[in-house]
C-alpha cells in the first residue's frame with residue numbers, strides 16, 4: 001500500500017519502476033474527476049498528471065511530493081484517480097487569544113496544502129483582542145490590539161496584522177489553492193471592539209480588552225443604527241482584503257445580558273414582532289447577511305447563533321455545539337436547504353487535550369445522518385486560550401488535523417491503515433520541523449490525568465465576571481419569560 005495521506009480514492013499498482021531523474025508532464029484536459037480531481041500515471045514515459053484545472057494539477061503534485069519522500073530512488077509504476085469527498089476542507093486558527101506571526105502562519109499553510117486542505121478560517125477578533133487593522137477605525141487595533149495580562153499572569157499579549165500582512169497571507173494561500181475566510185465575530189466576543197469604541201455597546205460601557213476567558217456580556221447593541229453603520233463600514237474595508245466570497249461573522253456565545261434591559265434592543269424586538277432575544281440576534285445577523293449578499297458575498301455562522309431560527313439570506317451553518325437545542329438549530333437550517341460545515345466540539349476541537357479528544361476519536365467521527373446530504377465539508381478549529389506559542393500550536397494541531405484532512409478527502413475511512421501511513425507522514429513533519437504530538441492516543445489514566453490538569457488550569461483563566469454575567473442573564477430571562485407567560489394566562 002502507498003503511504004499517502006489523504007489516501008487517494010483509486011490506486012492501481014503496476015509492475016515496474018521509474019528511476020530518477022524523470023520527466024513530469026502536466027496536462028490540462030477534460031476530466032470526469034471534477035475541478036479538484038486529478039489522474040496520475042507513472043510509467044516509462046515518466047510522471048503524467050492530468051486534471052481539468054490548475055488546482056487539480058496542484059493536488060496531483062502534492063501526492064507526488066509524498067511519493068517522492070517515500071520512494072527515494074525509484075517510483076513504482078501506478079495509476080491514481082483521485083478527487084475529494086467534500087469541497088470545503090478547513091482549518092481554523094484563533095490568532096486573538098495568542099498572536100501568531102505571518103511566518104508562523106505560512107509554515108502551517110504549507111502543511112494545509114500538502115494535506116489538500118483548501119480553506120484557512122482565520123479568527124481575527126474576539127473579547128481578548130482585535131487583530132486586523134482598520135483605517136476607518138484605528139482604535140480597534142490601537143486600543144483593542146493588546147491586553148495587559150491574562151488573569152493576573154503579568155504577560156502582555158499584543159499584535160495585529162497590517163493590511164500588508166493580510167495581503168501576504170491571502171496571496172500565499174492563493175499560491176497554495178487555499179481560500180481565506182476572515183472571522184469578524186459579532187454580536188458576541190466583541191469586547192475588544194467595545195474597549196476601543198464604547199458606543200458599540202448597549203450602555204456606552206467603558207471597559208478594557210478582556211483579560212480572562214469565558215463568555216463575556218460585552219456584545220454589540222442590536223438596537224442602534226449607529227452600530228449597524230459602523231459594522232457595514234468596517235465590513236467594506238474587510239471585503240477589500242479578502243477576495244473569497246465567504247465571510248465568517250461568528251454569532252456564537254452572544255450573552256444577551258444587556259439586550260434584556262437595553263431600551264433600544266427591546267424597542268427593536270417590539271417593532272419587529274420578535275419573540276425574544278434569540279430572534280433579535282437573528283434579526284441583527286439578517287441585516288449583516290443581506291448587506292453582504294448585496295455585495296456578492298456569503299456568510300457563515302456558528303450553529304448556536306442560529307437558535308432564533310429566523311436568519312434570512314445566503315448563510316452557511318458551522319456545526320460545533322452539540323447540545324440538544326443547538327444540534328436542533330443546525331438540523332432546522334439544514335432542512336431549509338442550507339449547507340453545513342461540520343466541526344463537532346467533542347471530536348474536532350484541537351484545543352482540548354488528547355485525553356479528551358484522542359486521534360482515534362477524531363478520525364472515527366461519524367457524520368450525523370440528519371446533516372449528511374448537506375455537508376459542505378469538515379473543519380478542525382484551534383482556539384488558542386491555552387496555546388501560547390507555535391510549538392504548542394503544532395502539538396495540538398498535528399496529527400489530529402491530518403486525520404480530519406483524510407476524512408475530508410478520502411471516501412473510504414480506514415483508521416488502521418491511516419495509522420500505518422501516519423508513521424511515514426511523521427517523517428515529513430520531522431523534515432519540516434513541526435512539533436507534532438508524540439502521544440495522540442494516550443493510555444486511559446495518563447489521558448485522564450492530562451485532562452484534569454488542563455481543566456484545572458483553564459478554570460484559573462476564566463474571568464469570574466463572565467460567570468456572574470451568565471448567571472444573571474439566565475435569571476433575568478427566566479423572570480421575563482415567566483411573567484410574560486403569566487400575563488398570557
Ligand SMILES: [Zn+2]
Pocket residue numbers: 201202220221222223224258259262263264265
Ligand atoms: Zn442594545
